Amino acid sequence: MRGIISAAGYVPHNRLDRAKITEFFGSGGGKGTRSVASYDQDTTTLAVEAGRYALAAAPDGCSPESLWFATAVPTYLDKTNATIVHAALRLDSSAAAYDLGGGVRSGIGALRAALASNDPAVLVTSADIRTGQATGGDEASGGDASAALLVGDDSAGPVIAEYLGAGSATREFLDTWRVPGESRTRHWEERFAETQFGPLADQAWNEALKAAGLSPEQVDVLVVAGSHSRAVKAAARKLGTGVGTVADDYSATIGNAGTAEAGLRLAGALEAATPGQVIALVGLADGVDVLLLRTTDAITDWQPARSIGDQIAGGNPDLPYAKFLSWRGQVTVEPPRRPEPARMSASAAGRSYDWKYGFVGSRDRESGAVHLPPSRVSFVGGNVDDMEPAPMADLQGTVLTFTVDKLVYSPSPPVVFAVVNFDGGGRLPVELTDVAADGVSIGDKVEMTFRRLNTSDGIANYFWKARPVR
Amino acid sequence: MGSHGIKDRVAIVGMSCTPFREHWDKGTDDLLIDAAEAAYRSAGVTKDDVDAYWLGTAQSGMSGITLAAPLKLEGKPVTRVENMCATGSEALRQASYAVASGAYDVAMAIGVEKVKDSGYQGLNAFPIPNDGTARTLTAAAMFSLVLPAYAQRYGVDEDELRRVVARIASKNHANGAKNPLAQFRKEMSVEAICNMAAVAGRLSVFDCAGVADGSAAAIVVRAEDAHRYTDNPIYVKALSVVSGNGSGLLDPEYDYTTFRECAAAADDAYAQAGVTDPRRELALAEVHDCFTPTELVLMEDLRFAERGQAWKEELAGTFDLTGDMPVNTDGGLKSFGHPVGASGLRMLYEVFLQLRKEVPAERAIQNDRKLGLTHNLGGYPGEMVSFVGIFGSEPSA
Numbered sequence: 001m002r003g004i005i006s007a008a009g010y011v012p013h014n015r016l017d018r019a020k021i022t023e024f025f026g027s028g029g030g031k032g033t034r035s036v037a038s039y040d041q042d043t044t045t046l047a048v049e050a051g052r053y054a055l056a057a058a059p060d061g062c063s064p065e066s067l068w069f070a071t072a073v074p075t076y077l078d079k080t081n082a083t084i085v086h087a088a089l090r091l092d093s094s095a096a097a098y099d100l101g102g103g104v105r106s107g108i109g110a111l112r113a114a115l116a117s118n119d120p121a122v123l124v125t126s127a128d129i130r131t132g133q134a135t136g137g138d139e140a141s142g143g144d145a146s147a148a149l150l151v152g153d154d155s156a157g158p159v160i161a162e163y164l165g166a167g168s169a170t171r172e173f174l175d176t177w178r179v180p181g182e183s184r185t186r187h188w189e190e191r192f193a194e195t196q197f198g199p200l201a202d203q204a205w206n207e208a209l210k211a212a213g214l215s216p217e218q219v220d221v222l223v224v225a226g227s228h229s230r231a232v233k234a235a236a237r238k239l240g241t242g243v244g245t246v247a248d249d250y251s252a253t254i255g256n257a258g259t260a261e262a263g264l265r266l267a268g269a270l271e272a273a274t275p276g277q278v279i280a281l282v283g284l285a286d287g288v289d290v291l292l293l294r295t296t297d298a299i300t301d302w303q304p305a306r307s308i309g310d311q312i313a314g315g316n317p318d319l320p321y322a323k324f325l326s327w328r329g330q331v332t333v334e335p336p337r338r339p340e341p342a343r344m345s346a347s348a349a350g351r352s353y354d355w356k357y358g359f360v361g362s363r364d365r366e367s368g369a370v371h372l373p374p375s376r377v378s379f380v381g382g383n384v385d386d387m388e389p390a391p392m393a394d395l396q397g398t399v400l401t402f403t404v405d406k407l408v409y410s411p412s413p414p415v416v417f418a419v420v421n422f423d424g425g426g427r428l429p430v431e432l433t434d435v436a437a438d439g440v441s442i443g444d445k446v447e448m449t450f451r452r453l454n455t456s457d458g459i460a461n462y463f464w465k466a467r468p469v470r
Numbered sequence: 471m472g473s474h475g476i477k478d479r480v481a482i483v484g485m486s487c488t489p490f491r492e493h494w495d496k497g498t499d500d501l502l503i504d505a506a507e508a509a510y511r512s513a514g515v516t517k518d519d520v521d522a523y524w525l526g527t528a529q530s531g532m533s534g535i536t537l538a539a540p541l542k543l544e545g546k547p548v549t550r551v552e553n554m555c556a557t558g559s560e561a562l563r564q565a566s567y568a569v570a571s572g573a574y575d576v577a578m579a580i581g582v583e584k585v586k587d588s589g590y591q592g593l594n595a596f597p598i599p600n601d602g603t604a605r606t607l608t609a610a611a612m613f614s615l616v617l618p619a620y621a622q623r624y625g626v627d628e629d630e631l632r633r634v635v636a637r638i639a640s641k642n643h644a645n646g647a648k649n650p651l652a653q654f655r656k657e658m659s660v661e662a663i664c665n666m667a668a669v670a671g672r673l674s675v676f677d678c679a680g681v682a683d684g685s686a687a688a689i690v691v692r693a694e695d696a697h698r699y700t701d702n703p704i705y706v707k708a709l710s711v712v713s714g715n716g717s718g719l720l721d722p723e724y725d726y727t728t729f730r731e732c733a734a735a736a737d738d739a740y741a742q743a744g745v746t747d748p749r750r751e752l753a754l755a756e757v758h759d760c761f762t763p764t765e766l767v768l769m770e771d772l773r774f775a776e777r778g779q780a781w782k783e784e785l786a787g788t789f790d791l792t793g794d795m796p797v798n799t800d801g802g803l804k805s806f807g808h809p810v811g812a813s814g815l816r817m818l819y820e821v822f823l824q825l826r827k828e829v830p831a832e833r834a835i836q837n838d839r840k841l842g843l844t845h846n847l848g849g850y851p852g853e854m855v856s857f858v859g860i861f862g863s864e865p866s867a
Contacts, residue, residue: 032618058513068597088508118535145548164719177524244624251554337590338590338591338592338594338608339590339594341597341602341606342597342599344600344601344602345600345601345602348600348601349601349602351601352601352603355603355604356600356601356603368577369720369721371720372720375585375720379715379717379720379721400619400722400725401615401616401619401622401726402615402671403607403611403614403615403618403670403671404611404668405607405608405610405611405614405670405671406668406669406670407592407608407610407611407669408607408611409606409672415606415607417605417611417615419615419619420727421722425720425722426720427719427720427721427722427724428719429615429719429852430603430605431607440617442618442622452605453602454602461601461602463603464766
């Protein structure tokens, strides 16, 4: 049996209330909120978050042979972004890492290819940061999020949703397009694409049902994902006739997550599913893809690491619109008059690979003292080269003392910083994120999150920060 | 094995200190020439009489050539030393040990920093290529971590503690206002400081040392030769440096209410000098008030106050110019600013003047003790270097 072994969606902490757009400009915006990636997140770090959740919810010892990462907003071109996700997830070096990108369709495409592949287990990650231009429809309707689906054979772990079959329909037509480097997505008149999607949806739907040997009445949950809202509604209306239920989307809270939308919606459907349900995932983007899955008894024992619903409920609804604009580069604010950070050294980063990307310290075998960063000589007892790796990324810590630095260079001042003592030993003075400057107290519990600290010479410098446990 | 020190084996017979300023019109060379020439005059020597030089600068130049070239020294050994904010004191330590060893008769320790050419406010270390994981907080923020930790540990109200450290700034500015060499010569009230906007934790700009260019120098000779140069030599009683191993950043036990390196350097220096009750034996102390919480903690690490009591002693005026244990009588880093390579020697210059009774009456200490202390630290809580020196106007009996 092949299918989904684990799944996760990740929703960034901050929400933009769309009414704030209208308040500021007198136009644009709308009802509800959209999710906003923090200034220290990019699609790569978003993919790490979802990947961590998906692997945390997978059976112990289940490690993918391949990592695929799909995004329409890659941090690097030429260089593979997935290797950074691979490093942060501490995957074995024998596991491959590949980017898929450009079109938002690569999200559901990666999922379909993984379900059809021979790799025993593939972690399919997708992430997107949807910016648009101020007052535009894409700004309001977009959302930043990521998804990760661990796809594989039951030899790799219990399959919670069996892959039944797929159908695709492709035909070139111009709907939306974006020039590389720009935040604005351009659109042809919506009606034209709507007419194109309709027949393609029918075609893919029928092919998928045929491949799976199902009739529409046997579909319990229909999930339609796509950024063309009229076409999505039309497809849901038409294909939904006779199926059990049509799943709600996250447009009122997260927005449309572009490349990550299909994976996010599927993860959400799995979180809500009971055994024996047939889920149809339909993706509309430059064609139509349909994936059919049936949940197994194993889904009863599967627990998401952090459900999408919890993340929606735990978000910060108070992000100022100005922060959104400045974080996304739509408004340029003056940086602190301090030297900007120097670029990281590739060779130094290579030497501290486990620390920098995996947040692995070292533990003195004799005294048990944890060293962050890892050290060859113990500060307790002085033993030399008698350390074992101390993976710390999944441990929580407690704030001993803290400060707010309004002087130091930051892409989004001020810097909130704390001395953190980890459960079970180990200390790190570390920057906090996803926290208000007045929102920290001694004794607060924090957890670690992988972030992009800064960028210099085009090099995105990644490391870990702490965030409040919510 | 042991740290024995060189108590009373060398003496300082001449010193100088330039005004600490934003010296837009003076470069590193000018500051060095001004300080060296004044030190020669103070000791009554010429540059050829000085056998060896130690130049302290953190980042205003590389190698001894930074000094030899502007002074046009001929065939002299010049060594540039660097030990973060203890750089100036480190130059003195090396010069003193060289003379004590018998290798040289006369040595100069000189420190300089030209800070104001960087185009940025504050001090900015130049970057060493690294893996990009290092902390990038300002020093102000790193030292501001002390206040919540101290308040928590000793149950002091945070607003009260904020006033305490503001009083430290106010005290040092009151001293600096009387000192023509100081950069800032304006008194600052506790209220005014408390009302300023916070820039790092609860610290305002006036909880931070100023930023100035400057230079200071000392001439060191063997103790038995000292009276050939002056009637009032100042004897080196102790020189101690402790380089921290960074364990405070690793060790969950370290609680940010003490600087272990400073306490260790103080213990070593007191042992070298034979000081058992510093609060009663020292006439004054010049300590590294880079930020106001630093001075608070140092009063305990240097054993001028019991643990958890420094804040009360500060409020009681113990460390005022007229107090029981005057601290930073010249105005400190608060009033002088902090040209890194020069600060340690600037502190020694104040001890030199006070013990020789060469300061004007309005800023003279009120006690007649014979020992003075200088202290530097470089780095951050949990990971720092510290220097403690003790100096006396009388040789041991």
